[in-house]
Amino acid sequence: MTQVIPADPGQPDSAEHLVPQAGQVWFPDSAAKTAQALLDFNREELPLFILANWRGFSGGQRGLFEGILQAGSMIVENLRTYEQPAFVYIPKAGELRGGAWVVVDSKINPEHIEMYAERSAKGNVLEAQGLIEIKFKPDEVEESMLRLDPQLSRLNARLLKEIRTGTSETETVRIRSAMTARMKQLMPIYTQVATRFAELHDTTSRMVAKGVISKVVDWEESRAFFYRRLRRRVAEDSLAKQVREAAGEQMMHTHGSVLECIKIWYMASQGQGDGGQWNDDEAFFAWKDDRNHYDKHLEELKAEQVSRLLSHLAESSDVKALPEGLSLLLGKMNPLKREQVMDGLRQLIG
Structure with missing residues:
Protein backbone atom coordinates (compact mmCIF):
# COMPACT_ATOMS: atom_id res chain seq x y z
CA MET A 1 0.00 0.00 0.00
CA THR A 2 1.11 3.55 -0.69
CA GLN A 3 -0.06 6.85 0.77
CA VAL A 4 -0.03 9.71 -1.75
CA ILE A 5 0.72 13.14 -0.29
CA PRO A 6 -0.06 15.71 -3.00
CA ALA A 7 2.05 18.77 -3.66
CA ASP A 8 1.07 22.01 -1.94
CA PRO A 9 -0.24 24.47 -4.58
CA GLY A 10 0.87 27.36 -2.34
CA GLN A 11 4.52 26.27 -2.42
CA PRO A 12 6.07 26.16 -5.91
CA ASP A 13 9.01 24.05 -4.71
CA SER A 14 6.83 21.31 -3.17
CA ALA A 15 6.37 17.94 -4.84
CA GLU A 16 4.16 14.89 -4.53
CA HIS A 17 5.36 12.29 -2.02
CA LEU A 18 4.66 8.56 -2.03
CA VAL A 19 4.86 6.97 1.44
CA PRO A 20 4.82 3.13 1.51
CA GLN A 21 2.54 1.57 4.12
CA ALA A 22 2.54 -2.05 5.26
CA GLY A 23 -0.62 -4.11 5.06
CA GLN A 24 -2.60 -5.25 8.13
CA VAL A 25 -1.42 -2.18 10.04
CA TRP A 26 -3.36 0.83 11.30
CA PHE A 27 -1.68 4.10 10.34
CA PRO A 28 -2.79 7.52 11.64
CA ASP A 29 -4.96 8.25 8.58
CA SER A 30 -6.63 4.81 8.41
CA ALA A 31 -7.18 4.69 12.19
CA ALA A 32 -8.81 8.13 12.12
CA LYS A 33 -11.10 6.97 9.28
CA THR A 34 -12.05 3.89 11.29
CA ALA A 35 -12.91 5.98 14.35
CA GLN A 36 -15.01 8.40 12.27
CA ALA A 37 -16.85 5.53 10.57
CA LEU A 38 -17.75 4.01 13.96
CA LEU A 39 -19.10 7.38 15.12
CA ASP A 40 -21.19 7.84 11.96
CA PHE A 41 -22.59 4.28 12.04
CA ASN A 42 -23.70 4.70 15.64
CA ARG A 43 -25.42 8.01 14.90
CA GLU A 44 -27.27 6.39 11.99
CA GLU A 45 -28.20 3.42 14.24
CA LEU A 46 -26.56 0.89 11.92
CA PRO A 47 -25.34 -2.57 12.98
CA LEU A 48 -21.56 -2.96 12.86
CA PHE A 49 -19.47 -5.75 11.34
CA ILE A 50 -15.69 -5.69 11.69
CA LEU A 51 -13.60 -8.20 9.74
CA ALA A 52 -10.57 -7.94 11.99
CA ASN A 53 -7.28 -8.72 10.23
CA TRP A 54 -4.71 -6.36 11.76
CA ARG A 55 -1.31 -6.92 13.30
CA GLY A 56 -1.28 -3.65 15.22
CA PHE A 57 -0.70 0.08 14.94
CA SER A 58 2.19 1.80 13.22
CA GLY A 59 4.90 2.91 15.60
CA GLY A 60 7.71 5.39 15.45
CA GLN A 61 8.13 9.10 15.96
CA ARG A 62 6.29 10.02 12.77
CA GLY A 63 3.19 8.02 13.75
CA LEU A 64 3.12 9.64 17.19
CA PHE A 65 3.50 13.09 15.65
CA GLU A 66 0.58 12.42 13.27
CA GLY A 67 -1.71 11.35 16.13
CA ILE A 68 -1.77 7.55 16.08
CA LEU A 69 -2.46 7.41 19.84
CA GLN A 70 -5.36 9.86 19.58
CA ALA A 71 -6.89 7.93 16.66
CA GLY A 72 -6.58 4.62 18.52
CA SER A 73 -8.19 6.06 21.65
CA MET A 74 -11.09 7.39 19.54
CA ILE A 75 -11.69 3.88 18.16
CA VAL A 76 -11.96 2.60 21.74
CA GLU A 77 -14.24 5.45 22.81
CA ASN A 78 -16.58 5.08 19.83
CA LEU A 79 -16.83 1.33 20.41
CA ARG A 80 -17.44 1.87 24.12
CA THR A 81 -20.42 4.11 23.37
CA TYR A 82 -21.75 2.02 20.46
CA GLU A 83 -25.41 1.24 21.09
CA GLN A 84 -26.21 -1.00 18.09
CA PRO A 85 -25.43 -4.69 17.51
CA ALA A 86 -21.70 -5.05 16.81
CA PHE A 87 -19.80 -8.13 15.63
CA VAL A 88 -16.02 -8.62 15.40
CA TYR A 89 -14.97 -11.56 13.22
CA ILE A 90 -11.40 -12.73 12.56
CA PRO A 91 -11.74 -14.18 9.02
CA LYS A 92 -10.16 -17.21 7.42
CA ALA A 93 -6.34 -17.15 7.70
CA GLY A 94 -6.60 -13.76 9.40
CA GLU A 95 -4.87 -12.64 12.56
CA LEU A 96 -5.48 -10.03 15.23
CA ARG A 97 -2.58 -8.91 17.37
CA GLY A 98 -1.05 -6.15 19.45
CA GLY A 99 -2.87 -2.90 19.94
CA ALA A 100 -5.34 -3.86 17.22
CA TRP A 101 -6.77 -6.55 19.51
CA VAL A 102 -6.92 -4.12 22.41
CA VAL A 103 -9.06 -1.53 20.61
CA VAL A 104 -11.69 -4.01 19.26
CA ASP A 105 -11.93 -6.37 22.23
CA SER A 106 -15.48 -7.31 23.22
CA LYS A 107 -14.77 -6.36 26.85
CA ILE A 108 -14.84 -2.69 25.77
CA ASN A 109 -18.62 -2.92 25.35
CA PRO A 110 -19.77 -6.42 26.34
CA GLU A 111 -23.47 -5.55 26.13
CA HIS A 112 -23.29 -4.81 22.39
CA ILE A 113 -20.08 -6.34 20.98
CA GLU A 114 -19.73 -10.04 20.17
CA MET A 115 -16.43 -11.52 19.01
CA TYR A 116 -15.97 -14.59 16.79
CA ALA A 117 -13.16 -16.19 14.78
CA GLU A 118 -12.75 -18.59 11.86
CA ARG A 119 -11.19 -21.94 12.65
CA SER A 120 -7.88 -21.14 10.90
CA ALA A 121 -7.60 -17.61 12.36
CA LYS A 122 -4.93 -16.61 14.87
CA GLY A 123 -5.02 -14.06 17.63
CA ASN A 124 -2.85 -12.90 20.51
CA VAL A 125 -1.32 -9.69 21.75
CA LEU A 126 2.21 -10.95 21.04
CA GLU A 127 3.36 -13.02 18.08
CA ALA A 128 4.98 -16.37 18.81
CA GLN A 129 8.52 -15.16 18.12
CA GLY A 130 8.11 -12.21 20.47
CA LEU A 131 6.47 -14.33 23.14
CA ILE A 132 9.32 -16.84 23.42
CA GLU A 133 11.85 -14.02 23.71
CA ILE A 134 10.07 -12.98 26.89
CA LYS A 135 8.85 -16.29 28.33
CA PHE A 136 11.66 -18.61 27.12
CA LYS A 137 14.92 -16.71 27.33
CA PRO A 138 18.26 -18.23 26.15
CA ASP A 139 19.28 -19.11 29.73
CA GLU A 140 16.04 -21.06 30.17
CA VAL A 141 16.57 -22.79 26.81
CA GLU A 142 20.04 -23.92 27.94
CA GLU A 143 18.56 -25.25 31.19
CA SER A 144 16.07 -27.28 29.15
CA MET A 145 18.88 -28.65 26.99
CA LEU A 146 20.85 -29.77 30.05
CA ARG A 147 17.74 -31.46 31.41
CA LEU A 148 16.53 -33.17 28.21
CA ASP A 149 19.58 -33.89 26.01
CA PRO A 150 21.51 -37.03 27.11
CA GLN A 151 24.80 -35.94 25.55
CA LEU A 152 24.71 -32.56 27.31
CA SER A 153 23.76 -34.25 30.57
CA ARG A 154 26.83 -36.49 30.39
CA LEU A 155 29.10 -33.58 29.48
CA ASN A 156 27.71 -31.51 32.33
CA ALA A 157 28.26 -34.36 34.80
CA ARG A 158 31.88 -34.69 33.64
CA LEU A 159 32.36 -30.92 33.91
CA LEU A 160 31.08 -30.85 37.49
CA LYS A 161 33.36 -33.76 38.37
CA GLU A 162 36.38 -32.02 36.87
CA ILE A 163 35.56 -28.82 38.75
CA ARG A 164 35.36 -30.72 42.06
CA THR A 165 38.56 -32.64 41.58
CA GLY A 166 40.46 -29.91 39.71
CA THR A 167 42.75 -32.46 38.09
CA SER A 168 43.06 -30.98 34.60
CA GLU A 169 42.33 -27.42 33.48
CA THR A 170 42.74 -28.46 29.84
CA GLU A 171 40.06 -31.12 30.17
CA THR A 172 37.65 -28.60 31.74
CA VAL A 173 38.14 -26.20 28.82
CA ARG A 174 37.63 -29.02 26.32
CA ILE A 175 34.35 -30.09 27.98
CA ARG A 176 33.08 -26.51 28.05
CA SER A 177 33.86 -26.14 24.35
CA ALA A 178 32.03 -29.38 23.57
CA MET A 179 28.97 -28.22 25.54
CA THR A 180 28.96 -24.85 23.80
CA ALA A 181 29.11 -26.51 20.38
CA ARG A 182 26.31 -28.91 21.31
CA MET A 183 24.08 -26.08 22.58
CA LYS A 184 24.73 -24.11 19.39
CA GLN A 185 23.69 -27.16 17.40
CA LEU A 186 20.50 -27.69 19.41
CA MET A 187 19.44 -24.03 19.71
CA PRO A 188 17.54 -23.84 16.36
CA ILE A 189 15.65 -27.05 17.18
CA TYR A 190 14.62 -25.90 20.65
CA THR A 191 13.69 -22.45 19.33
CA GLN A 192 11.50 -24.05 16.67
CA VAL A 193 9.76 -26.26 19.25
CA ALA A 194 9.22 -23.28 21.57
CA THR A 195 7.82 -21.21 18.72
CA ARG A 196 5.40 -23.97 17.78
CA PHE A 197 4.32 -24.30 21.41
CA ALA A 198 3.68 -20.55 21.57
CA GLU A 199 1.69 -20.72 18.32
CA LEU A 200 -0.65 -23.23 19.93
CA HIS A 201 -1.81 -20.41 22.23
CA ASP A 202 -2.92 -18.40 19.15
CA THR A 203 -5.50 -20.95 17.99
CA THR A 204 -9.26 -20.40 18.06
CA SER A 205 -9.81 -23.33 20.43
CA ARG A 206 -7.57 -21.58 22.96
CA MET A 207 -9.44 -18.31 22.42
CA VAL A 208 -12.73 -20.04 23.24
CA ALA A 209 -11.21 -21.70 26.32
CA LYS A 210 -10.02 -18.33 27.62
CA GLY A 211 -13.37 -16.67 26.86
CA VAL A 212 -12.00 -13.97 24.55
CA ILE A 213 -14.30 -15.04 21.69
CA SER A 214 -17.85 -16.37 21.86
CA LYS A 215 -17.63 -19.12 19.27
CA VAL A 216 -15.66 -20.54 16.36
CA VAL A 217 -17.56 -19.84 13.12
CA ASP A 218 -16.37 -21.59 9.96
CA TRP A 219 -15.99 -19.40 6.89
CA GLU A 220 -18.49 -21.46 4.87
CA GLU A 221 -21.18 -21.01 7.54
CA LEU A 310 -47.11 10.50 41.24
CA SER A 311 -45.48 9.31 44.47
CA HIS A 312 -42.65 11.77 43.87
CA LEU A 313 -45.17 14.57 43.35
CA ALA A 314 -47.14 13.54 46.45
CA GLU A 315 -43.99 13.60 48.60
CA SER A 316 -43.11 17.06 47.38
CA SER A 317 -43.34 19.88 49.92
CA ASP A 318 -45.34 21.92 47.41
CA VAL A 319 -49.02 20.94 47.92
CA LYS A 320 -49.89 22.28 44.47
CA ALA A 321 -47.40 20.03 42.71
CA LEU A 322 -49.66 16.97 42.50
CA PRO A 323 -52.81 18.75 41.19
CA GLU A 324 -50.75 20.75 38.70
CA GLY A 325 -48.93 17.63 37.54
CA LEU A 326 -52.21 15.78 37.03
CA SER A 327 -53.63 18.76 35.19
CA LEU A 328 -50.68 18.86 32.77
CA LEU A 329 -50.88 15.10 32.29
CA LEU A 330 -54.62 15.17 31.53
CA GLY A 331 -54.16 18.14 29.21
CA LYS A 332 -51.84 16.15 26.94
CA MET A 333 -54.34 13.28 26.53
CA ASN A 334 -56.97 12.97 23.83
CA PRO A 335 -60.56 13.48 25.05
CA LEU A 336 -61.50 9.79 24.99
CA LYS A 337 -58.47 8.69 26.97
CA ARG A 338 -58.87 11.63 29.37
CA GLU A 339 -62.44 10.57 30.11
CA GLN A 340 -61.33 7.02 30.83
CA VAL A 341 -58.70 8.28 33.28
CA MET A 342 -61.23 10.56 34.97
CA ASP A 343 -63.63 7.66 35.41
CA GLY A 344 -60.86 5.61 36.99
CA LEU A 345 -60.00 8.47 39.40
CA ARG A 346 -63.65 8.87 40.38
CA GLN A 347 -63.85 5.18 41.22
CA LEU A 348 -60.73 5.42 43.35
CA ILE A 349 -61.96 8.51 45.16
CA GLY A 350 -65.37 6.91 45.71
Whole structure:
Protein backbone atom coordinates (compact mmCIF):
# COMPACT_ATOMS: atom_id res chain seq x y z
CA MET A 1 0.00 0.00 0.00
CA THR A 2 1.11 3.55 -0.69
CA GLN A 3 -0.06 6.85 0.77
CA VAL A 4 -0.03 9.71 -1.75
CA ILE A 5 0.72 13.14 -0.29
CA PRO A 6 -0.06 15.71 -3.00
CA ALA A 7 2.05 18.77 -3.66
CA ASP A 8 1.07 22.01 -1.94
CA PRO A 9 -0.24 24.47 -4.58
CA GLY A 10 0.87 27.36 -2.34
CA GLN A 11 4.52 26.27 -2.42
CA PRO A 12 6.07 26.16 -5.91
CA ASP A 13 9.01 24.05 -4.71
CA SER A 14 6.83 21.31 -3.17
CA ALA A 15 6.37 17.94 -4.84
CA GLU A 16 4.16 14.89 -4.53
CA HIS A 17 5.36 12.29 -2.02
CA LEU A 18 4.66 8.56 -2.03
CA VAL A 19 4.86 6.97 1.44
CA PRO A 20 4.82 3.13 1.51
CA GLN A 21 2.54 1.57 4.12
CA ALA A 22 2.54 -2.05 5.26
CA GLY A 23 -0.62 -4.11 5.06
CA GLN A 24 -2.60 -5.25 8.13
CA VAL A 25 -1.42 -2.18 10.04
CA TRP A 26 -3.36 0.83 11.30
CA PHE A 27 -1.68 4.10 10.34
CA PRO A 28 -2.79 7.52 11.64
CA ASP A 29 -4.96 8.25 8.58
CA SER A 30 -6.63 4.81 8.41
CA ALA A 31 -7.18 4.69 12.19
CA ALA A 32 -8.81 8.13 12.12
CA LYS A 33 -11.10 6.97 9.28
CA THR A 34 -12.05 3.89 11.29
CA ALA A 35 -12.91 5.98 14.35
CA GLN A 36 -15.01 8.40 12.27
CA ALA A 37 -16.85 5.53 10.57
CA LEU A 38 -17.75 4.01 13.96
CA LEU A 39 -19.10 7.38 15.12
CA ASP A 40 -21.19 7.84 11.96
CA PHE A 41 -22.59 4.28 12.04
CA ASN A 42 -23.70 4.70 15.64
CA ARG A 43 -25.42 8.01 14.90
CA GLU A 44 -27.27 6.39 11.99
CA GLU A 45 -28.20 3.42 14.24
CA LEU A 46 -26.56 0.89 11.92
CA PRO A 47 -25.34 -2.57 12.98
CA LEU A 48 -21.56 -2.96 12.86
CA PHE A 49 -19.47 -5.75 11.34
CA ILE A 50 -15.69 -5.69 11.69
CA LEU A 51 -13.60 -8.20 9.74
CA ALA A 52 -10.57 -7.94 11.99
CA ASN A 53 -7.28 -8.72 10.23
CA TRP A 54 -4.71 -6.36 11.76
CA ARG A 55 -1.31 -6.92 13.30
CA GLY A 56 -1.28 -3.65 15.22
CA PHE A 57 -0.70 0.08 14.94
CA SER A 58 2.19 1.80 13.22
CA GLY A 59 4.90 2.91 15.60
CA GLY A 60 7.71 5.39 15.45
CA GLN A 61 8.13 9.10 15.96
CA ARG A 62 6.29 10.02 12.77
CA GLY A 63 3.19 8.02 13.75
CA LEU A 64 3.12 9.64 17.19
CA PHE A 65 3.50 13.09 15.65
CA GLU A 66 0.58 12.42 13.27
CA GLY A 67 -1.71 11.35 16.13
CA ILE A 68 -1.77 7.55 16.08
CA LEU A 69 -2.46 7.41 19.84
CA GLN A 70 -5.36 9.86 19.58
CA ALA A 71 -6.89 7.93 16.66
CA GLY A 72 -6.58 4.62 18.52
CA SER A 73 -8.19 6.06 21.65
CA MET A 74 -11.09 7.39 19.54
CA ILE A 75 -11.69 3.88 18.16
CA VAL A 76 -11.96 2.60 21.74
CA GLU A 77 -14.24 5.45 22.81
CA ASN A 78 -16.58 5.08 19.83
CA LEU A 79 -16.83 1.33 20.41
CA ARG A 80 -17.44 1.87 24.12
CA THR A 81 -20.42 4.11 23.37
CA TYR A 82 -21.75 2.02 20.46
CA GLU A 83 -25.41 1.24 21.09
CA GLN A 84 -26.21 -1.00 18.09
CA PRO A 85 -25.43 -4.69 17.51
CA ALA A 86 -21.70 -5.05 16.81
CA PHE A 87 -19.80 -8.13 15.63
CA VAL A 88 -16.02 -8.62 15.40
CA TYR A 89 -14.97 -11.56 13.22
CA ILE A 90 -11.40 -12.73 12.56
CA PRO A 91 -11.74 -14.18 9.02
CA LYS A 92 -10.16 -17.21 7.42
CA ALA A 93 -6.34 -17.15 7.70
CA GLY A 94 -6.60 -13.76 9.40
CA GLU A 95 -4.87 -12.64 12.56
CA LEU A 96 -5.48 -10.03 15.23
CA ARG A 97 -2.58 -8.91 17.37
CA GLY A 98 -1.05 -6.15 19.45
CA GLY A 99 -2.87 -2.90 19.94
CA ALA A 100 -5.34 -3.86 17.22
CA TRP A 101 -6.77 -6.55 19.51
CA VAL A 102 -6.92 -4.12 22.41
CA VAL A 103 -9.06 -1.53 20.61
CA VAL A 104 -11.69 -4.01 19.26
CA ASP A 105 -11.93 -6.37 22.23
CA SER A 106 -15.48 -7.31 23.22
CA LYS A 107 -14.77 -6.36 26.85
CA ILE A 108 -14.84 -2.69 25.77
CA ASN A 109 -18.62 -2.92 25.35
CA PRO A 110 -19.77 -6.42 26.34
CA GLU A 111 -23.47 -5.55 26.13
CA HIS A 112 -23.29 -4.81 22.39
CA ILE A 113 -20.08 -6.34 20.98
CA GLU A 114 -19.73 -10.04 20.17
CA MET A 115 -16.43 -11.52 19.01
CA TYR A 116 -15.97 -14.59 16.79
CA ALA A 117 -13.16 -16.19 14.78
CA GLU A 118 -12.75 -18.59 11.86
CA ARG A 119 -11.19 -21.94 12.65
CA SER A 120 -7.88 -21.14 10.90
CA ALA A 121 -7.60 -17.61 12.36
CA LYS A 122 -4.93 -16.61 14.87
CA GLY A 123 -5.02 -14.06 17.63
CA ASN A 124 -2.85 -12.90 20.51
CA VAL A 125 -1.32 -9.69 21.75
CA LEU A 126 2.21 -10.95 21.04
CA GLU A 127 3.36 -13.02 18.08
CA ALA A 128 4.98 -16.37 18.81
CA GLN A 129 8.52 -15.16 18.12
CA GLY A 130 8.11 -12.21 20.47
CA LEU A 131 6.47 -14.33 23.14
CA ILE A 132 9.32 -16.84 23.42
CA GLU A 133 11.85 -14.02 23.71
CA ILE A 134 10.07 -12.98 26.89
CA LYS A 135 8.85 -16.29 28.33
CA PHE A 136 11.66 -18.61 27.12
CA LYS A 137 14.92 -16.71 27.33
CA PRO A 138 18.26 -18.23 26.15
CA ASP A 139 19.28 -19.11 29.73
CA GLU A 140 16.04 -21.06 30.17
CA VAL A 141 16.57 -22.79 26.81
CA GLU A 142 20.04 -23.92 27.94
CA GLU A 143 18.56 -25.25 31.19
CA SER A 144 16.07 -27.28 29.15
CA MET A 145 18.88 -28.65 26.99
CA LEU A 146 20.85 -29.77 30.05
CA ARG A 147 17.74 -31.46 31.41
CA LEU A 148 16.53 -33.17 28.21
CA ASP A 149 19.58 -33.89 26.01
CA PRO A 150 21.51 -37.03 27.11
CA GLN A 151 24.80 -35.94 25.55
CA LEU A 152 24.71 -32.56 27.31
CA SER A 153 23.76 -34.25 30.57
CA ARG A 154 26.83 -36.49 30.39
CA LEU A 155 29.10 -33.58 29.48
CA ASN A 156 27.71 -31.51 32.33
CA ALA A 157 28.26 -34.36 34.80
CA ARG A 158 31.88 -34.69 33.64
CA LEU A 159 32.36 -30.92 33.91
CA LEU A 160 31.08 -30.85 37.49
CA LYS A 161 33.36 -33.76 38.37
CA GLU A 162 36.38 -32.02 36.87
CA ILE A 163 35.56 -28.82 38.75
CA ARG A 164 35.36 -30.72 42.06
CA THR A 165 38.56 -32.64 41.58
CA GLY A 166 40.46 -29.91 39.71
CA THR A 167 42.75 -32.46 38.09
CA SER A 168 43.06 -30.98 34.60
CA GLU A 169 42.33 -27.42 33.48
CA THR A 170 42.74 -28.46 29.84
CA GLU A 171 40.06 -31.12 30.17
CA THR A 172 37.65 -28.60 31.74
CA VAL A 173 38.14 -26.20 28.82
CA ARG A 174 37.63 -29.02 26.32
CA ILE A 175 34.35 -30.09 27.98
CA ARG A 176 33.08 -26.51 28.05
CA SER A 177 33.86 -26.14 24.35
CA ALA A 178 32.03 -29.38 23.57
CA MET A 179 28.97 -28.22 25.54
CA THR A 180 28.96 -24.85 23.80
CA ALA A 181 29.11 -26.51 20.38
CA ARG A 182 26.31 -28.91 21.31
CA MET A 183 24.08 -26.08 22.58
CA LYS A 184 24.73 -24.11 19.39
CA GLN A 185 23.69 -27.16 17.40
CA LEU A 186 20.50 -27.69 19.41
CA MET A 187 19.44 -24.03 19.71
CA PRO A 188 17.54 -23.84 16.36
CA ILE A 189 15.65 -27.05 17.18
CA TYR A 190 14.62 -25.90 20.65
CA THR A 191 13.69 -22.45 19.33
CA GLN A 192 11.50 -24.05 16.67
CA VAL A 193 9.76 -26.26 19.25
CA ALA A 194 9.22 -23.28 21.57
CA THR A 195 7.82 -21.21 18.72
CA ARG A 196 5.40 -23.97 17.78
CA PHE A 197 4.32 -24.30 21.41
CA ALA A 198 3.68 -20.55 21.57
CA GLU A 199 1.69 -20.72 18.32
CA LEU A 200 -0.65 -23.23 19.93
CA HIS A 201 -1.81 -20.41 22.23
CA ASP A 202 -2.92 -18.40 19.15
CA THR A 203 -5.50 -20.95 17.99
CA THR A 204 -9.26 -20.40 18.06
CA SER A 205 -9.81 -23.33 20.43
CA ARG A 206 -7.57 -21.58 22.96
CA MET A 207 -9.44 -18.31 22.42
CA VAL A 208 -12.73 -20.04 23.24
CA ALA A 209 -11.21 -21.70 26.32
CA LYS A 210 -10.02 -18.33 27.62
CA GLY A 211 -13.37 -16.67 26.86
CA VAL A 212 -12.00 -13.97 24.55
CA ILE A 213 -14.30 -15.04 21.69
CA SER A 214 -17.85 -16.37 21.86
CA LYS A 215 -17.63 -19.12 19.27
CA VAL A 216 -15.66 -20.54 16.36
CA VAL A 217 -17.56 -19.84 13.12
CA ASP A 218 -16.37 -21.59 9.96
CA TRP A 219 -15.99 -19.40 6.89
CA GLU A 220 -18.49 -21.46 4.87
CA GLU A 221 -21.18 -21.01 7.54
CA SER A 222 -20.39 -17.41 8.49
CA ARG A 223 -22.93 -15.72 6.19
CA ALA A 224 -25.88 -17.75 7.44
CA PHE A 225 -24.69 -17.59 11.06
CA PHE A 226 -24.32 -13.81 11.14
CA TYR A 227 -27.64 -13.33 9.33
CA ARG A 228 -29.44 -15.27 12.06
CA ARG A 229 -27.42 -13.63 14.82
CA LEU A 230 -28.04 -10.11 13.51
CA ARG A 231 -31.76 -10.79 13.08
CA ARG A 232 -31.94 -12.00 16.69
CA ARG A 233 -30.00 -8.99 18.02
CA VAL A 234 -32.19 -6.54 16.08
CA ALA A 235 -35.34 -8.21 17.42
CA GLU A 236 -34.00 -8.08 20.98
CA ASP A 237 -33.01 -4.43 20.66
CA SER A 238 -36.41 -3.51 19.22
CA LEU A 239 -38.21 -5.09 22.18
CA ALA A 240 -35.63 -3.69 24.62
CA LYS A 241 -36.41 -0.18 23.39
CA GLN A 242 -40.10 -0.70 24.19
CA VAL A 243 -39.26 -2.05 27.63
CA ARG A 244 -36.98 0.89 28.42
CA GLU A 245 -39.62 3.40 27.30
CA ALA A 246 -42.24 1.67 29.46
CA ALA A 247 -40.07 1.31 32.56
CA GLY A 248 -38.05 4.52 32.32
CA GLU A 249 -34.30 4.99 32.28
CA GLN A 250 -34.02 4.93 36.08
CA MET A 251 -35.34 1.37 36.39
CA MET A 252 -33.69 -0.07 33.27
CA HIS A 253 -30.45 1.87 33.14
CA THR A 254 -28.37 -0.82 31.35
CA HIS A 255 -29.00 -2.86 28.22
CA GLY A 256 -28.13 -6.03 30.09
CA SER A 257 -30.84 -5.46 32.70
CA VAL A 258 -33.42 -4.97 29.95
CA LEU A 259 -32.42 -8.21 28.21
CA GLU A 260 -32.56 -10.07 31.51
CA CYS A 261 -36.11 -8.80 32.02
CA ILE A 262 -37.09 -9.95 28.51
CA LYS A 263 -35.50 -13.35 29.16
CA ILE A 264 -37.55 -13.79 32.34
CA TRP A 265 -40.77 -13.02 30.44
CA TYR A 266 -39.84 -15.38 27.62
CA MET A 267 -38.89 -18.29 29.88
CA ALA A 268 -42.05 -17.83 31.96
CA SER A 269 -44.25 -18.00 28.86
CA GLN A 270 -42.44 -21.14 27.62
CA GLY A 271 -43.08 -23.03 30.84
CA GLN A 272 -40.49 -25.05 32.71
CA GLY A 273 -37.34 -25.71 30.72
CA ASP A 274 -33.62 -25.18 30.62
CA GLY A 275 -31.83 -22.08 29.40
CA GLY A 276 -31.40 -23.63 25.94
CA GLN A 277 -34.86 -22.39 24.96
CA TRP A 278 -33.56 -18.82 25.14
CA ASN A 279 -31.10 -19.63 22.34
CA ASP A 280 -33.81 -20.93 19.99
CA ASP A 281 -34.05 -18.04 17.51
CA GLU A 282 -37.17 -19.20 15.65
CA ALA A 283 -39.07 -19.73 18.90
CA PHE A 284 -38.05 -16.26 20.07
CA PHE A 285 -39.22 -14.63 16.81
CA ALA A 286 -42.60 -16.36 17.10
CA TRP A 287 -42.90 -15.25 20.73
CA LYS A 288 -42.00 -11.64 19.94
CA ASP A 289 -44.41 -11.40 17.00
CA ASP A 290 -47.30 -12.23 19.33
CA ARG A 291 -47.67 -9.14 21.52
CA ASN A 292 -50.07 -10.96 23.84
CA HIS A 293 -47.01 -12.59 25.43
CA TYR A 294 -45.58 -9.36 26.81
CA ASP A 295 -48.15 -6.55 26.45
CA LYS A 296 -49.35 -7.19 29.99
CA HIS A 297 -45.79 -6.82 31.31
CA LEU A 298 -45.30 -3.57 29.40
CA GLU A 299 -48.52 -2.16 30.86
CA GLU A 300 -47.35 -3.09 34.36
CA LEU A 301 -44.04 -1.29 33.78
CA LYS A 302 -45.87 1.79 32.52
CA ALA A 303 -48.13 1.74 35.56
CA GLU A 304 -45.11 1.46 37.87
CA GLN A 305 -43.45 4.39 36.13
CA VAL A 306 -46.57 6.58 36.53
CA SER A 307 -46.89 5.44 40.14
CA ARG A 308 -43.32 6.49 40.88
CA LEU A 309 -43.93 9.86 39.27
CA LEU A 310 -47.11 10.50 41.24
CA SER A 311 -45.48 9.31 44.47
CA HIS A 312 -42.65 11.77 43.87
CA LEU A 313 -45.17 14.57 43.35
CA ALA A 314 -47.14 13.54 46.45
CA GLU A 315 -43.99 13.60 48.60
CA SER A 316 -43.11 17.06 47.38
CA SER A 317 -43.34 19.88 49.92
CA ASP A 318 -45.34 21.92 47.41
CA VAL A 319 -49.02 20.94 47.92
CA LYS A 320 -49.89 22.28 44.47
CA ALA A 321 -47.40 20.03 42.71
CA LEU A 322 -49.66 16.97 42.50
CA PRO A 323 -52.81 18.75 41.19
CA GLU A 324 -50.75 20.75 38.70
CA GLY A 325 -48.93 17.63 37.54
CA LEU A 326 -52.21 15.78 37.03
CA SER A 327 -53.63 18.76 35.19
CA LEU A 328 -50.68 18.86 32.77
CA LEU A 329 -50.88 15.10 32.29
CA LEU A 330 -54.62 15.17 31.53
CA GLY A 331 -54.16 18.14 29.21
CA LYS A 332 -51.84 16.15 26.94
CA MET A 333 -54.34 13.28 26.53
CA ASN A 334 -56.97 12.97 23.83
CA PRO A 335 -60.56 13.48 25.05
CA LEU A 336 -61.50 9.79 24.99
CA LYS A 337 -58.47 8.69 26.97
CA ARG A 338 -58.87 11.63 29.37
CA GLU A 339 -62.44 10.57 30.11
CA GLN A 340 -61.33 7.02 30.83
CA VAL A 341 -58.70 8.28 33.28
CA MET A 342 -61.23 10.56 34.97
CA ASP A 343 -63.63 7.66 35.41
CA GLY A 344 -60.86 5.61 36.99
CA LEU A 345 -60.00 8.47 39.40
CA ARG A 346 -63.65 8.87 40.38
CA GLN A 347 -63.85 5.18 41.22
CA LEU A 348 -60.73 5.42 43.35
CA ILE A 349 -61.96 8.51 45.16
CA GLY A 350 -65.37 6.91 45.71
